[in-house]
Amino acid sequence: MRYIDVFNLAYRTVISHKLRSILTALGLIIGIASVIVLTSIGRGVHSYVLSEFTQFGTNLIAVFPGKTTTLGLSGATISTVRPLSLADAVSLSKLDSISAALPLVQGNARIEADKKQRRTTVLGVGAAVPEIWKIKVAQGRFLPKNEQANPRAFAVLGHKLSVELFAGRNPLGQRIRIGSDRFRVLGVMEKKGQMMGYDMDDTIYIPTAKALDMFDREGVMEIDLLYNSKIQLKQVEKEVKRLLQRRHGREDFSIITQDQMLKSMDSILNVLTLSVAALGSISLLVGSVGILTIMTIAVSERISEIGLLRAVGAERGMIFKMFLSEALVLSFIGGVVGIFLGIFIVQMIKFAMPVLPVQLAWFYILAAFIISLLIGVIAGVIPAIKAAKLHPLDALRAE
């Protein structure tokens, strides 16, 4: 018996009771479609989060005070830790492999301008912010270079803060008060939006040294380094480490590369996608039970047909193949229709809710298709064995 005939017979049997086949395949269709939709959302969230993370620019290394073994951003937990200083940042920026260094201090303070005031995030930074964080200055200019140690009291406003404080008036050159200190507005940043739930526009940038004074800190919280992309990350890491070790006399700092961060993010998000896929697979299980049920019914309905086929010379193996391929045809149809339905729903979501990050996950689509065929095989095997085992004469007599 030729395989093409086996499948042709199976296909004709399946389409000969259309409604029943559609209802049977429906379970699988819904299962496959939901796997596709769920994994597309998982995949979308994945690339959304990763792009949020690289939005700050790439080729970044961050140095934190204190030695930690995990990724946790532990501050000066050990009392003997020497804080990271502005001088550390200056000397790091002089390394060949480093193109810019940004010593960072963060805090909260009340900002006053004329009669308006607002509590907001204060970022003590260096001149390299536009370069390292990939944020442009919309108006005026950013903090001046070469004023690390003894900077003038300049401030640059985030977009939202500028709107809140000055409401359309030109903020450039205006005097403002941060806490109790007086600053002059030098520039306004472009709109950047949310960054992992943190509003980048509701901030004010002042020189690091000023922020250290303002928040009464000994050292900076973090030094962000932009490295030369032509140099190997490992090499850069080694140079940074060697320099700081020399300056501090031991390794009392941690280096986290963006690469490491992306990698761990990536693996967390992969687990997320995998678990929604697993969730969708529950409906696949339901679909496979449907096929198992209908194939069991099909065998008992067609016992006399099986007897006839055996009488005219069908071997057990042929009967087995015929029934197995019916289950396969059902699951193939369910799989294909489910894939199209899933892709269609994903496109609809994209169209209806453009803010929701969805992205077709082809790996999971392929996997869903293969799984649907596997389901056909698994759900078809037992009824097919039952059919093949029938004794020709007993089967002929049945009715």
Place this chain on the structure above:
Amino acid sequence: MIELENIHRTFQVGEQSVHALNNINLTINKGEYVSIMGPSGSGKSTLLNVIALLDQPSSGIYSLNNQIVTQLDDNQLAQVRRENIGFVFQFFHLIARYSAAENIEIPMILAGVPIQERKQRVADALLAVDLQQRATHRPDQLSGGQIQRVAIARAMIMQPQILLADEPTGNLDSKSGEGIIELLENLNQKQTTLVMITHDEALGSRAQRIIRLIDGKIV
């Protein structure tokens, strides 16, 4: 070509054992026309099923074309049935969802005959049973006599040497029954060995030889 030696067939039903065939010795030659007659329950169908290799005797030796077939395995039996034996049933046994042509085609599909050849042979077979106008009709659109002719076309499509029929006219009115018998006898004229069970004395006596069974024994 068909040689049965000391064939017994017993059925175990609970405590009771039924001796359906009791020491059958029978030889049927190529091209013969044999009818099997006897009262209900005498073992006619059991005998035909043994000959058709649908049932295995409890003891005894059956050789077909000088090959002992009592020890063949299931797949070999299926192959012998496919290639040597055509069977016509009292209850037709057509597959309801297939057309007349497709029902006739089935044994060739099982045997792996290429599709072009199948189509040609089905057309010829439909012509031979005078149903060329009914090729695409499904069984529920055919009369009893037409259904049985489709069944005969199906039984003959692999050109077997042996045609077995278990009361082929049992469910037909006498007029269409007559047509079926003529069709079978025609095939017998073309050297097909024909073995037919019947209850009808008139039909039975048309055969070259009548085998009478009573209580599983040939008398």
